[in-house]
Amino acid sequence: MPELIKVASIDQLRPGQMLYVDVEGLPVALANVGGTVYAFGDSCRHAGGPLSSGALRDDVVTCPWHGWAFNVRTGKSVIPPVGLRIPTYQVQIVGDDVYVAIEWEA
Numbered sequence: 001m002p003e004l005i006k007v008a009s010i011d012q013l014r015p016g017q018m019l020y021v022d023v024e025g026l027p028v029a030l031a032n033v034g035g036t037v038y039a040f041g042d043s044c045r046h047a048g049g050p051l052s053s054g055a056l057r058d059d060v061v062t063c064p065w066h067g068w069a070f071n072v073r074t075g076k077s078v079i080p081p082v083g084l085r086i087p088t089y090q091v092q093i094v095g096d097d098v099y100v101a102i103e104w105e106a
């Protein structure tokens with residue numbers, strides 16, 4: 001069962017912005033797309049670039065290192081090589097707090 005972990009306050013993340021959070025050692029990026037917050041793995045599938053330092057355009061994040069791009073809702077690559085995916089995590093907003101659901105491996 002996933003563990004809900006508070007990772008940020010909603011006022012740290014305005015629409016169109018991203019935020020890096022360290023979730024107990026797991027690198028996670030948050031993105032606010034039109035008022036909805038999405039969470040995904042911060043490490044790019046190409047060479048580990050920090051996606052939260054890249055560009056967010058609508059629901060697509062572009063890696064700052066070599067330009068690979070992923071949909072923040074689905075985690076799927078939107079440019080070749082297609083079929084790659086970054087992990088995504090469920091987000092819950094409770095009051096002003098942002099929680100991410102993490103399923104830890106046993």
Ligand code: FES
Pocket residue numbers: 044045046047048049063064065066067068
């Ligand atoms: S590390 Fe992200 S595109 Fe190369």
